Amino acid sequence: MTSSFEALLPSTERALLHRVAVAQSEGRAPSFVGAVVRDGRTVWSGSRSCVDGHAPDADTQYRIGSLTKVFTAVLVMRLRDEGLLDLSDPLEKHLPGTGVGEVTVAQLLGHSAGLAAESPAPWWERTPGTDRPTLADVLGDQPLLHPAGRGHHYSNPGYTLLGSLVEAVRGVSWEEALRGEILEPLGLSRTTVQPVAPHAGGWAVHPWADVMLPEPAEDLGLMAPAGQLWSTAADLCRFAVFLAEGDDRVLAAATVAEMRTPSVPPAAEDRDGGYGLGVQLLRRDGRTLIGHTGSLPGFVACLWVSVEDGVAAVALANATSGPLTSVVAADLVRIVAEAEPRFPEPWRPLPEADEELLALTGPWYWGTYAYGLRLAAERGVVLEPLRGAGRGARFRALPEGGWIGLNGYYAGETLRVVRREDGSVSHLDLGSFVFTREPYQPADAVPGGVDEGGWRGL
Incomplete structure (x- = not known):
């Protein structure tokens, strides 16, 4: 996410501050902090407080609750990338004796393990951790409530298991x-396990009166x-950039993108939401947001990233409920x-023209469905339906030849060129689907052959 446009317009900054002010006022929060990242840089932060002249800033700590889960998931994905575990591994392989060892690492990450x-x-949020000294205390007598892998059921004990x-x-x-x-490589010096001043205090605001009560911080x-x-x-804005772009010191961009992929279908009542591998997914205002919400007594928090827009935002408040x-x-x-709105990247020609690849571009037919094949960067290709509905996809070039699908129906499927004995191109093979230059030409390699009578009218 790079751009020469860094500062926001004054009108945009006012709209942002107004939104935070309304949230603090209507949500009856003792304080509220917001911040925005655009194209890899923090471009705005603002706050409101119930104490005149004592508003927090982007360096004031708040408790972030379940946003912690994203950090834990990153640690697990690092282990996977290092070859120390596989996401399909049962928990028992690495952490024996829990009593729920048949659930997999991936199921724990995506909250589909069926745990309570x-x-x-x-x-647990208002009592000391010493009350639960073992995993057996965390899991209880009936830790599994649903069949593993069948659906999403959010589980705090599941992330305790991942930490262990x-x-x-x-x-x-x-x-x-x-x-x-994570913290040291990304420069998150103000993200800590225990509060370090300056930090906000957690408060409960009475639901029917404008009075407050301090909340414990266990x-x-x-x-x-x-x-x-x-x-x-400020730290969460830096973390947002990592969630959008990756950082080879922590996780490669491809692994971070994998975390953003839905792990199981959302429940019917939550069709605009979902969950990847440690991150929440939300469809709102026509865009996809990834990140996480968080709450603990006295605090609510949220981080959302729109990768497509190159924009991320953080919202933090020190009230148990009220501020959304x-x-x-x-x-x-x-x-x-x-x-x-984000400026598109300038169009630029490919660095070189590969005559062999150029010869493959243009129309292809799967049966009577018309497709167009065009070149992409780094010898990739894009297959798109030319009319009506169809299964389009982007493909990445493979070192040994051919391409692998990156999205949609053809994700993971191999596209390859099939040549005749004389070296000329016969057809494209995509997971056994045959794409020919003309629809149902008798000489083409059409599965099942072509009727000898050819095309005819009524």
Whole structure:
């Protein structure tokens, strides 16, 4: 995400601050901080507070609750990329003795393992982690409520298991792995397990009166990988850039993109949402947002990234309920994306013309369906329907020849050129589908052959 346009227009900045002011006022939050990233840079931050002259800034810590899960998921994906585990591995392979070892790493990451949403009483968010000293205490007597892999069921204990998995495979504590593998490489110096001043205090606001009560801030112990962290708007903006672009010091861009892919279909009542591998997915205002929401007593938080727009937003507040940080963060993205839409990259010709590839471009026919094949960067190709509905896809060139599908129906399928004995092109083969230069030519390699009578009228 690069651009020569860094500063926002004054009208855009006012609209952003107005949205934060409305959120703080209507949500009755003691304080509210918002921030926006555009094209890899933090371009705006603003805040409102109930105390005149004492508004927080982008360096003030708030507790971010379940946003912590994204960090835990990144640690797990690093283990996968290093070959230390596979996402299809059963938990038992790396963390034996839990009693739920048949569930897979991928199912835990995507909340499809069928585990209970919460640990047994008392409520873990308002009680010290010492009350749950073992995984058995976190999981309880009935940890599995649904068939594994069948659907999405959000689970905080599932991320406790993932934190313990990281410790078992890496051989260090979750906190040490987090600090050395994510926080330090990305420069997130204000993201910590315990609060470090300046930080906001957590408050409960009375539902029927404008009075407040301080909320406890417990150390969650084993549950820390599900919701322990404190962070700032500035640090979360830097983390948002990582979620959009990747960083080879932490995770490659391809792995981060994999995390953004839906892991299981969303429930029918949540058709605009979904979950990848550690990140929430939301369809709102015509755009796809990825990130996570978070809450713990006294705090609510949200980070959303629109990769297509090159815009991300953070919203943080220190109230148990009321401020709708998920809605506000989405609105901050929308305000910037609509007021100052992203400039497309300039068209540029390919660096070289490959005559052999050029000869493959143009119309192809799968039966009577008409498709067009065009070249893309780095010897890739794009197959698109020329009329009506059809299965289009982008393809990446393979070192050994041919291409592999990147999206849609043909994701993972191989496209290859089939040549005749004289070296001329006979047809394209795409996962056994035959694409020919003409529809049903008798001499072409059409599966099942072509009727000898040829084309005819009524």
